[in-house]
Amino acid sequence: MPEFIPEDSVGIVTPQHLHFSEPLELKCGKVLPGYNLMIETYGQLNSDHSNAVLICHALTGDHHAAGYHRMEDRKPGWWDVAIGPGKAIDTNRLFVVCLNNLGGCKGSSGPSDTNPVNGLPWGPEFPLITVDDWVETQARLADRLGIQQWAAVVGGSLGGMQTLQWAITYPDRLKHAVAIATAPKLSAQNIAFNEVARQAIMSDEAFHDGHYQAKGTIPKKGLMLARMVGHITYLSDDAMRQKFGRELRAGNLNFDFSAEFQVESYLRYQGENFSSRFDANSYLLMTKALDYFDPAAAYNDSLAAALSSTAAKFMVMSFTTDWRFSPERSREIVDALLAAGKDVSYLEIDAPQGHDAFLMDIPRYTEGLKIYMDRVAREAGC
DSSP, X not given: OOSSOOTTSOOBOOOEEEEEOSOEEOTTSOEESOEEEEEEEESOOOTTSOOEEEEEOOXXXXXXXXXXXXXXXXXXXXXXXXXETTSSEETTTOEEXXXXXXXXXXXXXXXXXXXXXXXXXXXXXXXXXXXXXXXXXXHHHHHHHTOSSBSEEEEXXXXXXXXXXXXXHOGGGBSEEEEESOOSSOOHHHHHHHHHHHHHHHTSTTOGGGTHHHHTOOOHHHHHHHHHHHHHHHSOHXXXXXXXXXXXXXXXXXXXXXXXXXXHHHHHHHHHHHHTXXXXXXXXXXXXXXXXXXXXXXXXXXXXXXXXXXXXXXXXXXXXTOSSSOHHHHHHHHHHHHHTTOOEEEEEEOOTTGGGGGGSOOHHHHHHHHHHHHHHHHHTXX
């Protein structure tokens, strides 16, 4: 637990549980009669509501982006390195909003909740969600908070995809779009990794075709394997070499199938931890949302055409050793924005940490993000 709350922390924060009774028509054709969103906010909304920033989370993220829920918490929110007083996303100047996306398992409506129609857990009957659907719920959230236009929408990885969709769907409702370590659509390799993870979950004997809650079980082995596969892709070869090398846990070979190497032990720990905190059906939904994202598809596969109606100024950032969402994919976005005549800045950070770098306090990255967010705050009059 922290011995004290750092001065640059947003401190103790309390999530807000909001209900939306207006029906939501989803891209899949189904309709949710109502839904809940779990959110957190940091900083103060100014008098003209011009300083609001939306943070979009990645695959298994949630609303808890910064600060602590209790003094006894061991770790702060998932992007605490970037959000707080005087940090890159400065809560002395900006009002920051983060939510748990629809379909998640941290307070927003999702598969683990009760289906109001039959009083049973939604389970696999919860409809498939797309990035477009998330943006629609986020726009309704903005309406609820009295925010007509975001000073910026910011996201990394899957969060960056939401940022791009925001700029396309609601061009007049955001001034800046900050897309970090993301891509305009998944490659076949990325879709393949997601499918392996899904198959690991669905082939677990405790999955019960997604009705595991009703059976009083969880597909723990499947979730562990899914997380282990995913986690490998979030790290670079250099990062794994520096962190683990070929170090043995006991200093010698056991000649069995236990976790002999440090990297094996690490992956098993990550899988075990993940299986106790994340819902399997939510994981399936989130990876499908990743797979489906392709805004250019509606524009004859022209990303420039998809981005032609956007009005935001863009900041795109990538990391040299990120092979899950490589710099080449970010440059596709930059090239399309330039072809569409848009205002875009690009920063490629030389960092050995791989895809997970977007969550870390890396000096050049932090400095670049802070410089751009200072611009956002100035233009918001803060």
